[in-house]
Amino acid sequence: MSTTDADGTDRTDDPDFERARERVEALAPEITAHRRRYYEDDAPTVSDSQFDELMHELVDLETRYPELKKNDSPTEQVGTFSQAFAPVTHLEKLLSLQDVFSTDEVRAWADRITAEVPGEQYLCEVKIDGLAVDLVYERGRLARAATRGDGTTGEDVSANVATIAAVPQHLTGTDAFPVPALLEVRGEVYFPTADFTRLNEAQVAAGKAPFANPRNAAAGSLRQKDAAKTAERPLSFIAHGLGALDGFAPDSQSHAYAALDAWGLPVSPYWRVVPTIDEVFAYIEEFGEQRHRLVHEIDGIVVKIDDTGVQRRLGATSRTPRWAVAYKFPPEEVNTRLLDIKVSIGRTGRATPYAVLDPVRVAGSEVEFATLHNADQVKAKGVLVGDLVVVRKAGDVIPEIVAPVVAARTGEETEFTMPERCPECDHVLAPAAEGDVDLRCPNARSCPGQLRERLAYLSGRSCFDVDRMGYIACAALVQPLEPAEPVLTDEGGVFDLRIEELLPIKAVVRDPDTGLPKIDEKTQEQKVVTYFANKDGEPKKTAVQMLENLEAAKAQPLWRVVNALSIRHVGPVSAQALAEHFGDLDRIADAAEEEIAAVDGVGPTIAAAIKDWFAVDWHRGIVERWRASGVRMRDEAPDPSEALPQTLDGLSVVITGGIPGYTREGAAAAVKARGGKPTSSVSKKTGAVVAGEKPGSKYDKAVELGVPIVSGEDFEAFLASGPPATATEDDENEPE
Numbered sequence: 064m065s066t067t068d069a070d071g072t073d074r075t076d077d078p079d080f081e082r083a084r085e086r087v088e089a090l091a092p093e094i095t096a097h098r099r100r101y102y103e104d105d106a107p108t109v110s111d112s113q114f115d116e117l118m119h120e121l122v123d124l125e126t127r128y129p130e131l132k133k134n135d136s137p138t139e140q141v142g143t144f145s146q147a148f149a150p151v152t153h154l155e156k157l158l159s160l161q162d163v164f165s166t167d168e169v170r171a172w173a174d175r176i177t178a179e180v181p182g183e184q185y186l187c188e189v190k191i192d193g194l195a196v197d198l199v200y201e202r203g204r205l206a207r208a209a210t211r212g213d214g215t216t217g218e219d220v221s222a223n224v225a226t227i228a229a230v231p232q233h234l235t236g237t238d239a240f241p242v243p244a245l246l247e248v249r250g251e252v253y254f255p256t257a258d259f260t261r262l263n264e265a266q267v268a269a270g271k272a273p274f275a276n277p278r279n280a281a282a283g284s285l286r287q288k289d290a291a292k293t294a295e296r297p298l299s300f301i302a303h304g305l306g307a308l309d310g311f312a313p314d315s316q317s318h319a320y321a322a323l324d325a326w327g328l329p330v331s332p333y334w335r336v337v338p339t340i341d342e343v344f345a346y347i348e349e350f351g352e353q354r355h356r357l358v359h360e361i362d363g364i365v366v367k368i369d370d371t372g373v374q375r376r377l378g379a380t381s382r383t384p385r386w387a388v389a390y391k392f393p394p395e396e397v398n399t400r401l402l403d404i405k406v407s408i409g410r411t412g413r414a415t416p417y418a419v420l421d422p423v424r425v426a427g428s429e430v431e432f433a434t435l436h437n438a439d440q441v442k443a444k445g446v447l448v449g450d451l452v453v454v455r456k457a458g459d460v461i462p463e464i465v466a467p468v469v470a471a472r473t474g475e476e477t478e479f480t481m482p483e484r485c486p487e488c489d490h491v492l493a494p495a496a497e498g499d500v501d502l503r504c505p506n507a508r509s510c511p512g513q514l515r516e517r518l519a520y521l522s523g524r525s526c527f528d529v530d531r532m533g534y535i536a537c538a539a540l541v542q543p544l545e546p547a548e549p550v551l552t553d554e555g556g557v558f559d560l561r562i563e564e565l566l567p568i569k570a571v572v573r574d575p576d577t578g579l580p581k582i583d584e585k586t587q588e589q590k591v592v593t594y595f596a597n598k599d600g601e602p603k604k605t606a607v608q609m610l611e612n613l614e615a616a617k618a619q620p621l622w623r624v625v626n627a628l629s630i631r632h633v634g635p636v637s638a639q640a641l642a643e644h645f646g647d648l649d650r651i652a653d654a655a656e657e658e659i660a661a662v663d664g665v666g667p668t669i670a671a672a673i674k675d676w677f678a679v680d681w682h683r684g685i686v687e688r689w690r691a692s693g694v695r696m697r698d699e700a701p702d703p704s705e706a707l708p709q710t711l712d713g714l715s716v717v718i719t720g721g722i723p724g725y726t727r728e729g730a731a732a733a734v735k736a737r738g739g740k741p742t743s744s745v746s747k748k749t750g751a752v753v754a755g756e757k758p759g760s761k762y763d764k765a766v767e768l769g770v771p772i773v774s775g776e777d778f779e780a781f782l783a784s785g786p787p788a789t790a791t792e793d794d795e796n797e798p799e
């Protein structure tokens with residue numbers, strides 16, 4: 064058979080074309096199957112970003128070779144619908160959105176529009192990761208609710224939607240916005256993020272499959288045969304568009320939102336109309352940063368042309384409007400295989416299960432491990448070894464497993480059981496106290512795992528900050544292959560190390576994330592190093608520097624010394640509070656538990672842990688050896704002349720937009736140093752809002768509430784002399 068192109072070119076011998084054809088033939092049914100699992104079964108087996116990638120590839124191939132595109136191609140369809148609920152035809156077709164994955168593509172979209180209709184305003188809003196529904200109000204009464212389905216026909220979920228408190232049964236009219244005769248509203252049903260973990264834990268506890276993400280939870284909750292089940296789920300709703308209308312004709316999207324709001328329909332609090340594409344980018348950046356702090360998940364930003372007349376003029380393709388575009392955030396969630404669950408021992412002996420994953424890129428970095436916290440967590444998440452799992456990385460936070468992809472199970476997966484013994488020293492693991500979920504290795508002093516972690520901690524940034532004494536060095540000091548005895552059996556001797564003892568040490572290289580020996584890819588054997596000596600047995604520069612840095616570290620302030628003791632529950636913040644209050648390590652050791660508990664920022668748990676710690680002989684031994692080596696045991700009284708005048712004492716300050724010469728953190732620190740309290744949201748009690756370049760919605764809120772506003776240029780003056788005088792001088796300035 065000969066294959067001819069649209070322009071008549073014979074493609075028979077074109078190997079690229081043949082490859083493309085094969086790929087299209089494989090991709091189309093694969094995408095259709097993924098769609099079915101997503102829309103009908105609420106049980107997808109690939110992540111959204113992996114789905115987008117497949118779809119993108121197909122669109123690409125079909126654009127290059129239009130003759131490969133079939134009429135029933137998935138690129139021509141909007142979703143799908145299941146037969147389980149009665150079909151309903153939407154009054155007006157529900158369109159989808161054109162997805163783009165870079166700001167360059169957003170610019171290209173805007174350029175195309177500007178060429179046709181210059182000077183239009185953009186309406187930016189968040190893309191809610193939920194489930195689209197179509198609501199029809201007749202004379203203000205909710206007549207029916209349907210899912211999107213294929214865009215033309217959806218499923219009747221009226222009974223289920225009626226259980227969602229956020230969806231009004233009746234609209235209320237106002238003078239400016241009387242209730243229209245007919246209103247078709249589109250919006251998103253979502254599952255609040257805060258409730259999602261709880262739902263999954265309850266699912267697993269009830270022997271049911273957990274949901275892979277809040278979107279699936281929303282879909283699974285809404286599409287219940289028994290609406291009473293839907294009612295048990297905390298679903299919510301936000302409107303984002305209109306369909307058929309009678310008795311209302313909005314001039315703009317923002318005008319429509321004002322009307323929806325007046326009628327009692329929830330609209331997003333985050334939309335913003337902006338006049339330039341640069342402000343669109345600023346919005347994308349702002350909400351990219353905040354995306355995990357909103358009440359619902361978002362998977363991108365939707366940019367619309369605000370003017371409805373212009374929307375009509377620009378029109379739509381069969382699937383998507385030309386007047387809107389969806390910028391999708393880079394994926395933070397992907398699916399990968401859970402190869403194994405292992406257990407690591409932390410510096411306070413806690414045994415923590417962690418996932419060993421088939422390495423995968425998430426949010427810009429390769430992820431191979433993810434913590435699972437404790438055995439109960441593994442159970443609560445319902446993951447089995449061998450599962451396909453959803454892995455996510457929220458911002459710069461540690462990667463975590465969200466849930467297993469239950470639909471992809473083969474039956475070969477196995478349940479994880481917590482080991483009985485410490486994987487590092489073979490002591491029997493036990494809870495520290497009755498009822499504790501965590502198991503601990505009781506061999507605190509010389510379990511090489513615990514000691515390695517404690518050493519790595521004490522040499523780290525929040526303790527003695529010893530450059531050149533990294534994780535591998537710490538492992539070498541406590542777990543050498545040679546000589547047989549380690550140079551350190553607890554951390555007491557760390558400041559007395561001598562170069563001669565270091566030179567013969569040979570040790571395996573360990574992974575700081577897991578503590579496991581690293582394997583050489585070529586030889587498949589453990590990597591062994593002589594860490595402190597070079598080939599000739601002479602000291603390496605690193606070793607000499609490490610000892611010099613240890614010497615210098617003895618003068619570090621008291622809070623760092625306290626933090627370095629690895630007392631349970633004591634971290635840098637409580638160590639600073641303790642050092643500030645007592646000023647002397649011996650005074651901390653001898654203080655009554657009540658006195659410690661009364662220190663601001665400390666409390667009874669920490670106080671008890673401190674008393675327990677100092678009651679152990681070998682712990683006291685560490686302190687004595689450090690003292691003998693010359694480690695600082697007390698802070699000098701602070702010089703009061705160094706403290707900054709407390710011009711903002713107790714004032715809650717919200718910073719929005721860029722302040723010249725300051726980073727966001729730097730500006731907050733400057734406020735704090737003057738006694739102010741940097742706060743994130745504006746309320747009546749906010750003392751001042753500092754509005755720098757391109758301030759966000761917090762500025763509007765401040766204007767609305769009459770909170771004093773300080774411009775970015777006046778920030779220095781504000782720091783130096785305090786808040787500006789306000790008309791209502793007797794307003795409270797209390798921090799929230």
Ligand code: IVH
Binds near residue numbers: 188189195
């Ligand atoms: S507007 C004609 N705005 O994303 C354009 N959609 O991927 C209609 N979505 O079908 C959609 N948040 O279900 C719009 N702020 C938002 C949205 C939003 C989520 C959903 C919607 C749409 C899908 C397209």
